[in-house]
Amino acid sequence: MTYVRSTFRHPALPKNDLGYTVDYYEGSLSTLCAGCGHDSINAAIVEACWQMNIEPHKVAKLSGIGCSSKSPAYFLSNSHGFNSVHGRMPSVATGANLANRDLIYFGVSGDGDTASIGMGQFVHVVRRNLNMVYLVMNNGCYGLTKGQDSATADAGSKSKAGSVNLFEAIDLASLAIELGATFVGQSFSGDKDQLIPLMKAAMSHKGFAFLNVISPCVTFNNNAGSTKSYDYVREHVEITGTMDFVPMMREITANYEAGDVSDITMHDGSEIRLHKLQKDWDPTNRRSAMNAVQNAKDKSEILTGLLYIDESSQDLHELINTSDIALNSLPQSLLTPGSDALAKLNASLR
Amino acid sequence: MNKKINDFVVRFANVNGTGSASANALFTKAVFRMGVPVTPKNIFPSNIQGLPTWYEVRVSEKGYLGRREGVDLMIAVNPQSMKKDYADVHAGGYFLYDSSKPLPPGYDRKDITHIGIPLMALCNAEFSDARQRQLFKNIIYIGALSALLGIEFSVLEGQLAEQFKGKEKLIEPNIKALNIGVDYCKENFDCPLDIRVERRDLLGDKILFGGNSACGLGAVYAGATVAAWYPITPSTSVVDAFAKYAAKYRVDAETGKNNYAIVQAEDELAAIGMVMGASWNGARSFTATSGPGVSLMNEFLGLGYFAEVPTVLIDVQRTGPSTGMPTRTQQSDILLAAYASHGDTKHPLLFPASPKECFEMTVDAFDLTERLQTPVIVMTDLDLGMNDHVTEPLVWDDKREYDRGKYLTSEELDRIGTETLMTAVSKISLRTNGSAKDEMSVVMAELDGQANSDHSPSQPLEQFKGKYGRYLDVDDDGIPYRTIPGTHATHGAFVTRGSSRDEYAVYTEDGAAYQRNVDRLAKKWDTAKELVPQPEIHVSSPHLSKGSTDGSSISVRRPTLPKKPSNFSKLTASISTPCGLVRFLSAHHSAISSMPTNASSSSNKIATHSSKA
Numbered sequence: 001m002t003y004v005r006s007t008f009r010h011p012a013l014p015k016n017d018l019g020y021t022v023d024y025y026e027g028s029l030s031t032l033c034a035g036c037g038h039d040s041i042n043a044a045i046v047e048a049c050w051q052m053n054i055e056p057h058k059v060a061k062l063s064g065i066g067c068s069s070k071s072p073a074y075f076l077s078n079s080h081g082f083n084s085v086h087g088r089m090p091s092v093a094t095g096a097n098l099a100n101r102d103l104i105y106f107g108v109s110g111d112g113d114t115a116s117i118g119m120g121q122f123v124h125v126v127r128r129n130l131n132m133v134y135l136v137m138n139n140g141c142y143g144l145t146k147g148q149d150s151a152t153a154d155a156g157s158k159s160k161a162g163s164v165n166l167f168e169a170i171d172l173a174s175l176a177i178e179l180g181a182t183f184v185g186q187s188f189s190g191d192k193d194q195l196i197p198l199m200k201a202a203m204s205h206k207g208f209a210f211l212n213v214i215s216p217c218v219t220f221n222n223n224a225g226s227t228k229s230y231d232y233v234r235e236h237v238e239i240t241g242t243m244d245f246v247p248m249m250r251e252i253t254a255n256y257e258a259g260d261v262s263d264i265t266m267h268d269g270s271e272i273r274l275h276k277l278q279k280d281w282d283p284t285n286r287r288s289a290m291n292a293v294q295n296a297k298d299k300s301e302i303l304t305g306l307l308y309i310d311e312s313s314q315d316l317h318e319l320i321n322t323s324d325i326a327l328n329s330l331p332q333s334l335l336t337p338g339s340d341a342l343a344k345l346n347a348s349l350r
Numbered sequence: 351m352n353k354k355i356n357d358f359v360v361r362f363a364n365v366n367g368t369g370s371a372s373a374n375a376l377f378t379k380a381v382f383r384m385g386v387p388v389t390p391k392n393i394f395p396s397n398i399q400g401l402p403t404w405y406e407v408r409v410s411e412k413g414y415l416g417r418r419e420g421v422d423l424m425i426a427v428n429p430q431s432m433k434k435d436y437a438d439v440h441a442g443g444y445f446l447y448d449s450s451k452p453l454p455p456g457y458d459r460k461d462i463t464h465i466g467i468p469l470m471a472l473c474n475a476e477f478s479d480a481r482q483r484q485l486f487k488n489i490i491y492i493g494a495l496s497a498l499l500g501i502e503f504s505v506l507e508g509q510l511a512e513q514f515k516g517k518e519k520l521i522e523p524n525i526k527a528l529n530i531g532v533d534y535c536k537e538n539f540d541c542p543l544d545i546r547v548e549r550r551d552l553l554g555d556k557i558l559f560g561g562n563s564a565c566g567l568g569a570v571y572a573g574a575t576v577a578a579w580y581p582i583t584p585s586t587s588v589v590d591a592f593a594k595y596a597a598k599y600r601v602d603a604e605t606g607k608n609n610y611a612i613v614q615a616e617d618e619l620a621a622i623g624m625v626m627g628a629s630w631n632g633a634r635s636f637t638a639t640s641g642p643g644v645s646l647m648n649e650f651l652g653l654g655y656f657a658e659v660p661t662v663l664i665d666v667q668r669t670g671p672s673t674g675m676p677t678r679t680q681q682s683d684i685l686l687a688a689y690a691s692h693g694d695t696k697h698p699l700l701f702p703a704s705p706k707e708c709f710e711m712t713v714d715a716f717d718l719t720e721r722l723q724t725p726v727i728v729m730t731d732l733d734l735g736m737n738d739h740v741t742e743p744l745v746w747d748d749k750r751e752y753d754r755g756k757y758l759t760s761e762e763l764d765r766i767g768t769e770t771l772m773t774a775v776s777k778i779s780l781r782t783n784g785s786a787k788d789e790m791s792v793v794m795a796e797l798d799g800q801a802n803s804d805h806s807p808s809q810p811l812e813q814f815k816g817k818y819g820r821y822l823d824v825d826d827d828g829i830p831y832r833t834i835p836g837t838h839a840t841h842g843a844f845v846t847r848g849s850s851r852d853e854y855a856v857y858t859e860d861g862a863a864y865q866r867n868v869d870r871l872a873k874k875w876d877t878a879k880e881l882v883p884q885p886e887i888h889v890s891s892p893h894l895s896k897g898s899t900d901g902s903s904i905s906v907r908r909p910t911l912p913k914k915p916s917n918f919s920k921l922t923a924s925i926s927t928p929c930g931l932v933r934f935l936s937a938h939h940s941a942i943s944s945m946p947t948n949a950s951s952s953s954n955k956i957a958t959h960s961s962k963a
Contacts, residue, residue, distance in 0.1 A: 028856075044511070059841060060631070060835045073845050073857070080835035081845035084623065085653050091578075091620035095627025095635060096835070098576045098611040103631075103836050124616040134805035178360035181940055316613075322728070323607045327575040328834065330609055332752055335573035337599040339746045346743040350382075 003249045005007050005029050017053040025050045027074040032067060037215030037230075038137045042074045044192050045106070045135075047289040048199040049076060052247065059104045060096055060321055064089040064118055067144050068110035068137035068215075087118025090125035093132050098324040101330070104203055105132035112142050115151040115170045126179040126208055128282045131315040133202045137189070139217035140228035147220025158225025173307060174293050176210040178285060183209035184289070186303060188233050189216065193242075194305060197272075200245040201306065207315045214302060238296050240283070240305035241276040266311055276305065280333030283309050354545040356386045356411035358422040360495070363435040364488075367399030373488035374405040376513075377495060378738065380505045381409055382558050385550040389415035396583065396676045402431040410546060415740065416901030417733075422545050423499075425491055427469065444543065446494070448487075465539065467494055472530050477523070486527040489881035493531025501543035502549070503532065518727050555743050557705075561734035561898075562638075564705040564744070565664050566591025568712030569636050570599055570610075573752055576635035577612045578624035580643065583676045584732035585666035588638035593705030613714070618643035622650040622661065629660040631848060632711040632757075632834035634716050636662035640732075641670045641683045644690065652691025653848040654725040655871075658821075658830065660755070661725035662715045666735040681898060687727045694868065698878050700728045701897030705741040708734065714883060720755035722878050723832060756831045758818070763833065763841035766814045819934070820844045820855040821867065879924045 013021040024048040030039050049056065056078040063069035065086035072081035084092045093107050114122045114136050124136065140153040152172060153165045173186045183205040185198045189220075195213065202209035214233050216222050222229045227236075247270050264272040264284065274283065281292040289308035296303035323330065360377075381388040386409055393404040408418055420440040426432050426447045439445050441461040447453060449466030457464075473487045495505055506528055514520040529766035535541050565588045566617055569577065579589045593612055597776045600609040615621035628635035639647065644665055654661045666682045669675035670950070687699055698718060700711040711728050719726040758766070813824035821830045833842035844855035852863045886909045893905035 025737075055839060057839045058836055060846075062627075076842055078843050080833070080843050081851070082627070083845055083847035084626075085649055086850060088619060088623045088650070091615065091623025092627035092630070094613065094620075095576060095578060095624035096631040097627075098613065098624070099628040099631035099633030099635070100836065108647070120616055121620050126621065128613075247664075317611075319610050320613075321606070322609055322611045323602060323609050324605070327609065327611060328628075330573075330575060332573055334602075334609055335600070336571050336577065336746070337595075337750050341599060342571075342744050342746045346555070346557050349559050350555070 001212075006279070014345055018055065020050065022046060024078075025056060025076055027072075027077045030074045032070065032074075033143075033217075033219045034223070035218040036067070037139060037213075037217070038068055039074070039136055040070055040129055040189040040192070041135070041195065041213055041215055042071050043191075044195045044199060045075045047192070048203070049223070050198045051196065052200050052203060053133050054104065054203070056104070059106055060093075061106050061108065062089050062096065063108045064094045064110070064113035066110040066113045066142070067106055067139075067217075069113055071108045071137070072106075086091045087113050087116070088121060089113065090118065090121035090130075090134070094125060094128065094130055095111045097130055097132060097316070099132070099328040100128070101322070101324075102326050105130070106203075107134045109134065109136050111136060111138045111150040111152040111172070113141060115172060119151075119160060119170075123175075123179055126176055126210070128316045129180070129182055129207045129313055129319070131206055131208070131317070133199070133205075133211065135199075135202075135213060137213040137215040138172065139215050139221055140169075140226070141217050141221040147217070151325035153221075154227040157227040158223065160220050160223045160226075162210055164225075171208070171293070171297070173212045174290065176212070177289050177293070177308050178342050181210045182207035182313040184212075184308040185210070185306050186212045186214075186293075188214045188237055188304055190230060190234065191237070191304070194239065197243050197245040198306060199246070201243070201266070201270075201272050201309075204245070204247070204266050204268055205309070205311070207310075207313045214304075233302060235312045236300060236302050238299075240278050240281060240292065240303060240307060241274050243306055244273045245276065246271040246273060257268045264311065269294075272306065272309070278303075283307065354422060355548050356409055356546075356550065358409055358545040359420060360407045360409070360423045360425065360499075361403040361421045361435070361438070362407075362425040363428045363431050364403050364405065365430070366395060366397055366401050366403040368488070369485045370403070370405070370427075370488050372513075373485075373492050374407075375738075376489075376506065376509055376848070377492055378407055379503075379509055379558065380496075380501050381407070381547055382553065382740065383505045383509070384502060384547055385553050386411060386547055387413045387415060387552055387740055388558075389417075389737070389739060391417055391733065394677050402428050404431075404515055410551065411550065412905075413552070414901075414905040416903075416905055418897075421422040423543075425495075427487070427491065435544050444498075444545070446491070446498075467491070467531070467534055467538075472534060473527075476526065476530060482523070489524055489527035490531040490534075493528035494535045495531070496528065496542050497532045497535035497541045498539065498546075500546040500548065503528070553740060557738050557743050558738045559705040560587070560736060560738050560742075561702065561708040561730050562587040562666060563591040564735060564741075565638065565712045565728065565730065565735070566593075567595050567744070569662075569716075570595045571709070571746055572634060572713040573634050574634045574716065575610050575627035576624065576633050577610070577637065578615050578621045578628075578635070579612075579637050580615050580618045580621045580639065582618070582640050582643050584668050584679075584736045585638040585640045585643070585664065587736065588666060589666050612651045619649065622647045622654075622663065623816070625661050625663075626650055626654055626659045630835075634662075634720070634752075636664065636716070638664040638713075640664060640666050640668045640676075641686065642673065644683055644686055648691045651697060651725050652693060652695050655691065655695045655697065656693070657846050657848050658723040658832070659721055659846065660719040661726075662712070662719050662728070662729045663725060664712065664715075664730065665724040665805065667729065667731040677732070679898075681729075681731055681896075684729065687729060690727075692812035697724065697873065698722065698726050698882050700726065700732065700883060702728065702730055703897050703900035705739050706744060709744050711883065717753040717755075718878075718881060721753050721829070721850055721881060722874065723755060723829060724874070724878070731898045731899055733901075739901075751919070756825075756829055758833050758837070758842060760838045762811060763818060763838045765811050766841065767816050767817050769800035790942040817854070818842050820846075821851065821870070822853045823870050823873070826873075827877045828870045828872070829877060830870075 056076045059079040061072035061079050061081040063072050063083050090109050093105050097105050138152050141150050142148040149165045151170045154169045157165045181191045187195045216230045282288040283306050293303050302323050362374050378390040389408050391406045395401040421438050423444045424435050424439050426435045439462050444463045446465040448469040450468040450470035469487045473483050477486050478484050510521050510524050569592050577592050596610045625635040625637045669678040669680040670682050702708040702711045714728045715728050850864045852858045
């Protein structure tokens with residue numbers, strides 16, 4: 001890491017459709033360790049938002065506590081952020097989303113923040129199909145308190161100090177599918193080519209989009225024997241397939257060799273073009289997705305890519321029939337019943 | 351024995367789940383409609399069906415509506431609790447029981463009058479359906495009370511007609527049941543008894559309403575659009591009321607869509623987290639809970655205090671510690687709420703004393719929390735919340751505008767002219783195609799120009815000196831300006847956090863920045879003292895009370911009552927809820943022997959945790 005960020009930008013930096021260069025999407029300087037997987041993910045978020053032509057201020061960034069939860073400061077400096085309390089990001093995101101359905105909600109959490117202290121809130125935000133992206137930067141350890149095993153550390157994985165984790169790992173991707181998440185992807189911080197289209201699709205998804213991203217902790221969990229180290233993950237990644245995300249109203253131009261290609265149309269008209277590498281896997285079928293993840297696990301592989309998607313679901317606002325107009329922008333005249341209504345009510349109470 | 355006209359207590363001893371509640375409410379409303387002050391109390395178990403439940407009604411012409419010891423008339427229709435119910439009747443009082451079967455041995459007090467009515471036998475003779483037999487037994491005893499206590503039959507008839515509007519078929523059997531009770535009493539007893547109700551005109555335009563309903567309605571009037579909650583007795587009916595009134599007043603007639611959202615959270619932690627997320631995002635939002643929920647919400651209350659996020663919490667207190675007695679009242683959350691969470695936190699508390707004040711203070715809480723940008727807690731309790739009370743009619747001024755506090759609009763942010771170097775650079779790089787060197791010179795020129803340009807900002811925007819800072823105290827009242835997410839493309843964004851930060855919301859562990867921040871929060875606390883509702887001061891009797899204990903307080907401060915000796919002999923005013931108390935105590939603190947020597951700091955603490963009665 002560096003303590004000084006250059007203000008110089010190459011004049012020929014490409015611009016997106018809004019006329020912004022990619023640095024417009026950056027945040028403040030990261031204070032994470034040099035080589036931290038989280039910083040790669042933050043860079044992917046910046047890139048994905050730039051490519052998606054998102055107005056940064058139309059994004060709300062939310063997080064809990066931990067290394068990962070510091071991230072909202074490190075991307076989209078023109079977005080509001082809420083670095084809440086440990087494990088409670090889902091509830092803050094839920095309230096925020098209810099208040100204004102017109103923003104994009106990007107939640108960042110970690111494996112401690114989600115799989116331990118925040119498990120209760122995590123499972124319930126999935127149930128409610130809150131329209132948000134929920135990204136876990138999963139390194140299998142508590143980095144900010146110097147490397148204790150987390151609940152996603154695999155049984156048998158060895159820590160830097162040499163101790164072996166005795167307990168079964170919580171598999172967040174499987175759990176999310178099981179709970180009814182309507183978009184589940186898994187990736188690796190070192191695979192930008194996969195991560196960026198996955199993020200773009202997640203942001204276009206209407207409903208709860210969960211991304212479990214293995215993000216090695218270079219300082220405390222990058223040793224031999226760890227199943228969340230760069231080397232181990234690189235050796236054990238098994239991808240579902242390659243994928244392109246095509247935003248609404250764009251022509252699909254990418255040219256792939258003929259193979260097992262399928263297009264998934266998203267609610268806003270965007271398309272996901274999948275080049276499946278896995279046999280017997282249908283990303284629109286929950287059971288098939290579950291099986292694919294479990295089959296990979298049996299082979300000690302980490303299945304990455306889009307795992308499951310359901311574009312037909314109703315998000316929380318639709319489920320509870322809230323106004324199409326953001327609740328935080330309703331005028332007082334629509335909110336207060338007024339004195340006449342109160343006089344009638346008084347009369348009924350005598 | 352003296353006649354007790356409009357001054358007695360009736361207790362109904364029922365079995366939970368037998369339909370007694372609506373019959374008993376019929377009785378209370380009838381007394382109310384005869385113009386006599388009345389207060390009912392539900393004394394119920396944490397149970398849905400089968401356990402004993404009591405409904406106690408105090409009738410008091412003098413308007414003493416706190417709970418009083420002793421029962422003048424017991425309606426004993428629950429064999430399970432009968433022994434205790436029998437013992438609870440005041441000497442000279444009445445014991446009304448179901449004489450379908452004879453009383454067991456031992457029910458032979460000579461100091462009370464026994465009134466045996468064969469409720470079950472009478473009911474079974476007239477009604478054949480099992481459920482009807484159970485329900486109408488209750489109505490028969492209400493009819494009996496009408497004769498025994500002199501309640502006008504036409505009043506009861508009127509109530510039934512209103513209650514069963516649209517279901518007129520049900521009126522006739524109810525009237526029949528009432529008459530069975532009336533007729534039996536008139537034939538067998540001297541009616542009315544020496545305790546009785548006589549028509550008065552003491553209530554004016556007052557209403558009979560519960561505190562929880564008033565809080566829920568207040569939240570609708572205050573413009574709350576997001577309610578998040580976790581079920582807990584005795585606060586549940588606050589959100590029930592919000593749901594009921596929102597469904598009535600807040601559904602868009604054209605689209606059928608809701609101008610509100612209610613989420614039943616997974617626990618109290620999530621409930622208040624949702625409230626903070628919604629409030630942070632510019633909606634008015636609230637939750638309601640009771641002591642155990644407040645314990646869980648401590649974490650978020652600390653965040654709300656330090657990160658300065660508006661939050662309205664309605665605490666309907668119940669008996670603690672721990673699970674305590676969930677269905678009994680207490681006012682034992684005050685310190686918990688006042689200083690909720692670790693570190694030097696403190697929260698403004700409002701203490702309504704009546705349903706009318708529950709309505710008003712709930713509305714006020716939304717204005718205060720946005721004005722002060724800190725959690726505000728409305729402190730009610732089970733008694734105030736779950737019972738009906740005689741209260742002044744609710745008032746809404748159509749000219750009242752919500753006080754949304756200090757936040758900056760997009761135009762105001764433009765006028766502040768915030769630009770960080772980075773965003774300036776990137777904006778400029780978008781619209782020029784020159785060399786890097788040219789680029790930088792353009793940037794520098796633009797930044798110079800910005801510093802010197804004439805933004806002609808109005809007060810207080812110029813105080814920002816060209817750069818928005820979330821935690822800058824530009825008005826010198828400790829309250830900074832917030833911005834709502836999504837307001838402006840390049841100005842006003844910041845990261846809200848519970849960790850220490852500087853005036854520009856940038857994380858810092860610098861001691862001086864921390865101190866500036868907590869000093870500003872202390873200043874904000876002083877500002878809060880001026881904004882919270884002020885206490886009522888009654889210069890009549892020496893005592894302090896707050897909020898829901900007002901029912902008892904009223905009877906003490908009535909000048910007609912003999913004055914009791916007081917330890918606070920020099921304290922000549924009665925304050926029936928604090929705040930403003932600070933001024934009062936600072937003038938009188940020498941009179942209070944138990945006050946710490948550092949009177950100013952301790953009185954300050956009391957002060958802001960208080961409000962009007």
